[in-house]
Amino acid sequence: xxxxxxxxxxxxxxxxxxxxxxxxxxxxxxxxxxxxxxxxxxxxxxxxxxxxxxxxxxxxxxxxxxxxxxxxxxxxxxxxxxxxxxxxxxxxxxxxxxxxxxxxxxxxxxxxxxxxxxxxxxxxxxxxxxxxxxxxxxxxxxxxxxxxxxxxxxxxxxxxxxxxxxxxxxxxxxxxxxxxxxxxxxxxxxxxxxxxxxxxxxxxxxxxxxxxxxxxxxxxxxxxxxxxxxxxxxxxxxxxxxxxxxxxxxxxxxxxxxxxxxxxxxxxxxxxxxxxxxxxxxxxxxxxxxxxxxxxxxxxxxxxxxxxxxxxxxxxxxxxxxxxxxxxxxxxxxxxxxxxx
Ligand code: AQP
Numbered sequence: 001x002x003x004x005x006x007x008x009x010x011x012x013x014x015x016x017x018x019x020x021x022x023x024x025x026x027x028x029x030x031x032x033x034x035x036x037x038x039x040x041x042x043x044x045x046x047x048x049x050x051x052x053x054x055x056x057x058x059x060x061x062x063x064x065x066x067x068x069x070x071x072x073x074x075x076x077x078x079x080x081x082x083x084x085x086x087x088x089x090x091x092x093x094x095x096x097x098x099x100x101x102x103x104x105x106x107x108x109x110x111x112x113x114x115x116x117x118x119x120x121x122x123x124x125x126x127x128x129x130x131x132x133x134x135x136x137x138x139x140x141x142x143x144x145x146x147x148x149x150x151x152x153x154x155x156x157x158x159x160x161x162x163x164x165x166x167x168x169x170x171x172x173x174x175x176x177x178x179x180x181x182x183x184x185x186x187x188x189x190x191x192x193x194x195x196x197x198x199x200x201x202x203x204x205x206x207x208x209x210x211x212x213x214x215x216x217x218x219x220x221x222x223x224x225x226x227x228x229x230x231x232x233x234x235x236x237x238x239x240x241x242x243x244x245x246x247x248x249x250x251x252x253x254x255x256x257x258x259x260x261x262x263x264x265x266x267x268x269x270x271x272x273x274x275x276x277x278x279x280x281x282x283x284x285x286x287x288x289x290x291x292x293x294x295x296x297x298x299x300x301x302x303x304x305x306x307x308x309x310x311x312x313x314x315x316x317x318x319x320x321x322x323x324x325x326x327x328x329x330x331x332x333x334x335x336x337x338x339x340x341x
Contacts, residue, residue, distance in 0.1 A: 003033065003034045003036065004034065004035045004036065005172075007080065007129075008023075009044045009061075010041055010054065010060070012195030013057075013060075015183075015205060016183055016202075016203040016204075016273060017144065018205070020180030021146075021177065021181055021182065022144050024177075035074065036136045036308075037065060037070055037075055037076070039058055040080045041054065041058050041080055042087065043129070047196070058079055062077065062294050062297070062298055063287045063288065064280075067280045067281075072297045076304045077298065079298055082305075083305050083306050083309050085131075085309035089313050090124075092320060093128070093131050096127075096161050097124075097126065097127050097153065097156075102126060108123055126150045126154065127157070130157045133172050134170070134312070137170040137308070137312060139170060140172065143174055144180075145182040146192055151174035155172065165316075168316050168319045169312075169316070177246070179245040179251065185197070185199050186202075186239070187218075187220055190235055203215055205277055205280055206284060212273055213271075216240070216266045216270035220236045221234075227241070229241050229252040240266060241256050243272075244268060244269040247276050
């Protein structure tokens with residue numbers, strides 16, 4: 001059975017782009033694959049979030065994944081920082097990736113351009129992401145289109161490590177959906193919808209149905225009033241067609257044939273999105289009443305994740321020439337009590 005791995009940052013409220021670009025595929029993959037999903041809180045540290053908010057949004061992200069249909073019986077669901085192997089393998093990945101390769105990453109260029117303080121962690125983010133993926137002998141990585149470049153770099157890192165040190169890692173492949181791979185901001189259809197940009201054009205998964213309808217009604221289009229799919233010439237209209245296509249499992253071109261006016265297209269897109277979001281919102285409300293259950297699921301997931309990650313890390317350490325870790329058992333005479341003299 002092929003292994004699937006993907007992660008999401010607890011960097012704000014999840015939005016329609018996360019759902020259509022990633023989560024829906026994650027849910028589908030649980031049926032016939034070994035699925036491993038992770039809330040990547042160490043990645044969120046790259047932007048120095050408030051500690052209380054990070055704690056809260058990590059649990060909220062896990063609850064959202066469960067609400068969207070991740071089933072902890074079929075998938076491993078855990079929080080990245082609970083499995084220390086991620087941070088340790090990340091160092092080995094940093095020593096395998098080139099400075100020039102990291103400098104070419106478009107997400108780093110975009111994000112560093114928006115921040116006053118640019119952490120080294122933001123620069124080396126793809127090395128930690130590669131560790132996340134490679135620890136689980138991952139075959140497939142379901143992601144949105146914005147992650148394409150990072151996953152391609154992860155493949156290069158895995159192949160370089162395998163060439164240097166012998167066969168160690170499975171080389172993964174990204175899986176990007178045909179429709180919904182890049183959901184754009186409804187107010188700025190040239191920018192991708194994003195958690196960290198607090199924009200009125202972001203549709204939150206937890207938005208009230210009336211708010212969703214209003215956001216689509218106000219979506220930026222253009223003035224020529226023709227409906228066809230061309231993301232370059234008509235970014236706003238094409239974004240709506242892409243969203244409606246993804247929400248109703250059709251192609252954007254097929255959807256376009258049914259419309260001659262923007263008003264109808266906006267209203268139908270809002271309805272389709274609300275139909276998709278309603279059960280997720282309901283489940284999220286139920287789960288909010290059971291935070292202990294979410295924590296229990298994450299603890300079980302971390303233990304299952306660690307059993308795979310530890311074996312892969314040992315293999316990588318051994319192949320790279322790091323000597324085995326000493327085991328820190330007490331000496332047989334019991335002289336080491338662990339107390340200070
Ligand atoms: N707009 C999007 N359209 C389709 N897929 C998307 N994804 C993110 N945005 C879109 C996919 O969602 C998964 C989780 O990605 P993330 O945690 O990086 O989410 P984000 O919304 O991109 O988060 P941030 O913190 O706001 O980052 P920036 O500022 O970079 O946008 C991934 O599979 C991603 O492809």
